[in-house]
Amino acid sequence: MQEAREGHEGYVFDNANTQAVEQHRCLAASLDPITTSRLAATGVRAGWNCLEVGAGGGSVARWLADRVAPAGEVVATDINPDHLRARPGLRVLRHDVVRDPLPEEAFDLVHARLVLLHLPEREAVLAKLVRALRPGGLLQLDEFDIDYGPVLLAPSRGAAELYERFLAAKARMFADAGADGSWGRHAAAAMRAAGLADIDPVPYLVPWRAGSPGVDLLIHHTHHLRDRFIAAGLTDAELADVREVMRHPDFRASSCAIYSVQGRRPR
Numbered sequence: 001m002q003e004a005r006e007g008h009e010g011y012v013f014d015n016a017n018t019q020a021v022e023q024h025r026c027l028a029a030s031l032d033p034i035t036t037s038r039l040a041a042t043g044v045r046a047g048w049n050c051l052e053v054g055a056g057g058g059s060v061a062r063w064l065a066d067r068v069a070p071a072g073e074v075v076a077t078d079i080n081p082d083h084l085r086a087r088p089g090l091r092v093l094r095h096d097v098v099r100d101p102l103p104e105e106a107f108d109l110v111h112a113r114l115v116l117l118h119l120p121e122r123e124a125v126l127a128k129l130v131r132a133l134r135p136g137g138l139l140q141l142d143e144f145d146i147d148y149g150p151v152l153l154a155p156s157r158g159a160a161e162l163y164e165r166f167l168a169a170k171a172r173m174f175a176d177a178g179a180d181g182s183w184g185r186h187a188a189a190a191m192r193a194a195g196l197a198d199i200d201p202v203p204y205l206v207p208w209r210a211g212s213p214g215v216d217l218l219i220h221h222t223h224h225l226r227d228r229f230i231a232a233g234l235t236d237a238e239l240a241d242v243r244e245v246m247r248h249p250d251f252r253a254s255s256c257a258i259y260s261v262q263g264r265r266p267r
Contacts, residue, residue: 012118012177012225019224024057024083026220027114030213031258034204035113035142036063038260042138047071048108051132053097054115058084064111065090075107097125102132113142117183118174123190130194133265139196142260145184146171149256159245163253166242169232170221184259196263206255210247214255219243 039060044050048068052061054077061076061084068074069089076084077095084092097112098121110129116122129139149167154160174181188201208214222229222239229239245251 012173012179012228019220020083021057022220023217023224024059026213026217028057028059030206030217031113031142032059032063034258034260035060035111035140038140038142038202038262039064039109039111042109042140042262044068044109049106050074050109050111051102051107051129052076053110053112053129054078055081055084055092058090060111060113061090062087064109072108097128102128104131105134107132108134108137109140110137111140111142114144116141116187117143117181118177118179120178122180122183123194126190126194130191130196130265135265135267137265138262139191139265140260140262141187141191142258143184143187144181145257145259146174146181147256149254151251151253153250153252154245155248155250159241159248159251162238162242163245163251165238166218166222166229166234169229169234170225173225173228173232184257187259187261188263191261191263195266197266198264199261200263201259201261204255204258204260206258208251208253208255210249210251215246215251215253219246 044064044067046068049072050064050068052064052074055061056078058076061074065074074090075093076090077093078084079096081092081094086092098119110132116125119125133139151160151163154163171181188199192199206214222243
């Protein structure tokens, strides 16, 4: 995930925060199966040159490097790449995708997960990513639409209402930071407008229950984003209570909508 730019203090997540390692672990556990299955379908193989934007903890970058090395290379970028480690076939670059240039027509595959939804400059960044593709190259964006994600079963009506208040507070803090929580469902149209062809958007919903990776991620957010939740009107007692709701064996919810969208730069 792309991390906060210098001067962009409103961004929700901070890669320098001590909670970042757990954030990356939860994201990988919950989303890597979707991301890597879609990337595998591109045919990525030895010799490809790939760009992983906002690489975060590097799980996707390492997966790609295992497939393209030694003849190919993955360039993994992040505004704060302290959690990334270079190795054969994997180069790490400190890079701000909004402000810093990218080489044009350089990559067979460009991937970004949960990056553009956080950037007010998302359409300009999308155009930059398209230009970085070689003719015939593929772009994959994996993005959320947080407008959907209902609780389906909770220990009580009050527990369900608390969970919904928690999600609403999180949506407000994203919006206040300049994120577009509905970006996932608009990404395909934006990619077509940016000049890509063969657009293929695939939506996913994942069942959430106590102990599932997605719920672990939400529980982690009650710690990682504690100060922001307090500013949004929740109390420490309510955050503790919503953690217990999500750990309850009767808790069931749907994930938000997850869109994995691929498109090809015309030859």
